[in-house]
Amino acid sequence: MSDQRPVWMNGNMVPWENATAPLLSHGMSRGSTIFEVFGIHPGPDGPLAFRMDKHLDRLCHTAECLGMELAYTKEEFIEAVSKTVRANNISRGLVKMIAYWSDEPIISLVLDSKLDTAIFAVPAGEGLSLDSTEPVTACFSKWYKLHPLTMPTTAKACAYYLNGMLARKSAMERGYDIGILRHTDGFVAEGSIESVFMVKDGILRTSPLGKILSSITRMSIIEAASAAGIEVSQALISQEELLNADEIFTCHTGTKVLPIKKFEDRDLPAPGPYTAQIAKIMNDILSLENDQFKHWFQSL
């Protein structure tokens, strides 16, 4: 089955082309689908998942704060991920889990059925470039982050990515690679699909949780940098502070530490010394050369 890129769908392995949902499904026509993405890394005895427990916790959090019910337990999801990764023979790549309503209610808005689930395992390579460290440019997006009184913005829901898409597009229209969203009060929030870190006077700073996605990479960088003796602050960051940063980098599951070489009209060292140190720490962790954080990996 491996040449068919098997997908786990509600307990069955199906070929990629059969892993579909109706156009009029609630997930598609109302945009209610939720998801998770996490990394698969080669280990000495087979594939390893990076912090899968935290990603599954976040999936449960997303479902809960949107009033949705998942159809499987965490243990069942772990088993399903393992089966999918092994069936696809992946060593470095990503797992994407989506939970969605395939029901086709024409006008009903609120459903109470349990969510369907599909799990995809995608190898790194052509079509999925991971681990890039090539510095990029960034600017403030003209679009602001959804306000937490409009949606529970800590959920990882597909619909929110229209906000992220517009932010990225508005940055690209100005000739930048990445757009950084601000909260409606002007403080720095996050990127479209990435968290933001800055360094000022030797302190590593990132926006506090509560109104942004609880990024697993952000959490890992904070833990690893703190363990290496770097001072970390999670206090609010004003626009002016980001504009005057000594170093800036972004992070997400597919790209652990991505240096920003220009923010608005300022050139920045990329990577600056702290960014380079943190990139090395994360690299060592991901290549299993750092024993302190081996428990972040789960054998599949």
Ligand SMILES: Cc1ncc(COP(=O)(O)O)c(C=O)c1O
């Ligand atoms: C809005 C947003 N912020 C941050 C991140 C980084 O999260 P993680 O480190 O869990 O990939 C993502 C990842 O998709 C995201 O979509």
